[in-house]
Amino acid sequence: MKKYLIASLLxxxxxxxxxxxxxxxxxxxxxxxxxxxxxxxxxxxxxxxRRQGEQLIPFGNEPPHDWSTIWSQRYVDxxxxxxxxxxxxxxxxxxxxxxxxxxxxxxxSSNAHAVMVGSFVRGRQLGIWCTTxxxxxxxxxxxxxxGCRILGETSTSLFYRKEADGRxxxxxxxxxxxxxxxxxxxxxxxxxxxxxxxxxxxGRKSAPxxxxxxxxxxxxxxxxxxxxxxINRDPLxxxxxxxAIVLTSQSLREFDxxxxxxxxxxxxxxxxxxxxxxxxxxxxxxxxxxxxxxIAAAVRAKSLGISAADDLSVLKAGLADYVLLFDWKFTxxxxxxxxxxxxxxxxxxxxxxxxxxxxxxxxxFYKESGSALLVDEKRNAVRQFDLGGxxxxxxxNAGLPYDYHSKCKNRCGYDEMLQMLxxxxxxxxxxxxxxxxxxxxxYLEAEE
Numbered sequence: 001m002k003k004y005l006i007a008s009l010l011x012x013x014x015x016x017x018x019x020x021x022x023x024x025x026x027x028x029x030x031x032x033x034x035x036x037x038x039x040x041x042x043x044x045x046x047x048x049x050r051r052q053g054e055q056l057i058p059f060g061n062e063p064p065h066d067w068s069t070i071w072s073q074r075y076v077d078x079x080x081x082x083x084x085x086x087x088x089x090x091x092x093x094x095x096x097x098x099x100x101x102x103x104x105x106x107x108x109s110s111n112a113h114a115v116m117v118g119s120f121v122r123g124r125q126l127g128i129w130c131t132t133x134x135x136x137x138x139x140x141x142x143x144x145x146x147g148c149r150i151l152g153e154t155s156t157s158l159f160y161r162k163e164a165d166g167r168x169x170x171x172x173x174x175x176x177x178x179x180x181x182x183x184x185x186x187x188x189x190x191x192x193x194x195x196x197x198x199x200x201x202x203g204r205k206s207a208p209x210x211x212x213x214x215x216x217x218x219x220x221x222x223x224x225x226x227x228x229x230x231i232n233r234d235p236l237x238x239x240x241x242x243x244a245i246v247l248t249s250q251s252l253r254e255f256d257x258x259x260x261x262x263x264x265x266x267x268x269x270x271x272x273x274x275x276x277x278x279x280x281x282x283x284x285x286x287x288x289x290x291x292x293x294x295i296a297a298a299v300r301a302k303s304l305g306i307s308a309a310d311d312l313s314v315l316k317a318g319l320a321d322y323v324l325l326f327d328w329k330f331t332x333x334x335x336x337x338x339x340x341x342x343x344x345x346x347x348x349x350x351x352x353x354x355x356x357x358x359x360x361x362x363x364x365f366y367k368e369s370g371s372a373l374l375v376d377e378k379r380n381a382v383r384q385f386d387l388g389g390x391x392x393x394x395x396x397n398a399g400l401p402y403d404y405h406s407k408c409k410n411r412c413g414y415d416e417m418l419q420m421l422x423x424x425x426x427x428x429x430x431x432x433x434x435x436x437x438x439x440x441x442x443y444l445e446a447e448e
Contacts, residue, residue: 031071039075039095040123042082046074050102068102086123092116092132097141112136114144118151119193121200125151127193131159145171150192152209153200157231158182158384160189170213170229182213182229208234210380227373230380236322238302238444243374244309244320245296248327255288258330262286265335269418278419285422290429291328294437295372299324302444315377322382323375330368334421338414365421368428370436387439 034047051069073095080091087093094115101107113136118129130148147159148168160168166186188211199206211229247255269279300306307320314320344363374383428435 035073036125038073039093039125040086040120041075042078042085042087044074044076044078046072048072065106066103067106069107070098070100070102072098074098080120083122087120088122090117090119093118099141110137110141112141112143119197121197124153124200126153126200127151127197128189147171148189150189150196150209150211152196153206154208154234157189157192157209157211157229160184182215184211184213184229188212213381227375228378228380229384230382231384234382236374236382238304238322240304241321242305242307242319243299243303243322243324244307244314245292245299245324245326246309246311248325251326251328254329258288261333261335268335268337276415276418278415278422281422282418282425285425285429288429290425290431291434291436294429294431294434295324295326295440297431298437298440298444301441312375312379315375315379321377325373325375326370327372328368328370330366332364332366334365336365336417341414341417365417366424372440383443385440385443387436 031047031049034049038045038047049071051071075093075095077094078087078091079093080087081089092115094113097112098109099111100109112134114131114134116129116131118125119127127150128148129151131144131146134144134146136143145159147161149159150157159171161171163169163183168184168186168189170182170184192209192211196206196209198204208230213227213229215227266279266283269276273279296306303322307314309320309323312323312325315323370387372385372387373381374385375381431437
């Protein structure tokens with residue numbers, strides 16, 4: 001099974017092409033510096049930047065609109081001390097995120113806030129910072145995870161949540177359990193925080209945040225499963241580096257399970273191919289090689305070269321400068337018979353919205369999630385990419401006016417299921433639009 005999937009990976013590497021560039025803001029580095037500065041001032045302040053909006057062609061005689069937005073970050077309600085106008089010591093701090101339209105009323109505003117507890121050293125936010133509450137309104141921002149992380153001078157750790165046994169478990173950006181799962185020993189965050197704060201108080205230059213984690217994702221590839229979680233902002237220089245792509249053992253098992261489920265559906269519909277026009281599109285777009293090709297294209301576009309490998313030994317052998325360790329899994333069951341599909345519950349939508357908002361729990365045929373670690377030759381995980389637990393492929397049209405369940409006597413409703421699957425996999429896995437490749441491209445472009 002492993003050799004077969006590695007062969008598929010090599011095929012995907014050959015057919016991958018340069019992914020589209022993401023629309024990144026040139027002013028983001030300056031905004032990040034402003035955030036760092038205002039967060040440490042005792043006098044509450046805000047960092048702002050303007051995101052230029054697209055110029056859309058107006059309808060009829062309607063005047064053109066400015067779709068630009070103003071993004072801001074404010075720090076208020078500090079409960080700790082101050083020295084020379086800068087925050088110092090332990091305290092609680094509230095950060096407020098806001099997005100408003102430059103043209104009033106053109107777009108709904110969004111905001112979020114989070115209450116955090118931690119330490120400043122003469123205006124520098126360092127050591128353990130724990131988010132104790134978080135909330136959001138609108139659709140722009142996600143609530144900050146309820147957990148703790150380490151802030152260093154040039155590096156920031158993941159969010160962690162303390163387990164009953166004292167260990168720290170990594171969280172994802174949404175506050176859920178991180179994939180790949182990673183654990184720190186009891187006391188690891190506290191010890192690293194004490195080092196950073198001690199160095200800052202003494203005026204010493206502190207090393208980047210480094211945390212030794214154990215991860216089941218690594219365990220099958222590295223003896224003991226230990227890797228140094230040295231997530232940092234140091235330049236990677238990928239344009240001059242060779243990257244090997246390694247699929248985790250979980251990914252290999254999941255791809256094998258997916259292929260068997262997919263093939264079962266293909267076989268079950270083979271006799272009715274003429275009455276199922278969406279079947280061919282489903283077959284071509286649900287090929288897992290498409291997913292791997294999207295990942296490969298994103299890496300190839302930003303590195304010196306790419307290759308496929310079985311494990312991390314290519315680093316020690318000098319055959320690669322980094323390994324991108326990719327982990328993937330899926331849930332739900334899309335291998336449904338016409339009878340199974342016909343009895344699925346219907347979902348409805350909210351007609352008061354300008355865009356379709358589904359309610360009452362649409363049946364989900366398929367969900368997936370993916371993540372990656374970028375590991376250097378010293379077995380340091382220098383980047384972690386949460387590539388998302390994306391929205392599932394759902395039975396979204398079942399509640400719309402044309403009710404396939406009751407009005408379709410033959411298999412046209414079943415063909416609709418294949419069509420939804422085909423469109424879903426096009427959005428998830430295609431080279432041009434695929435979620436995984438697109439998200440990874442955005443991450444890697446942020447490194448340039």
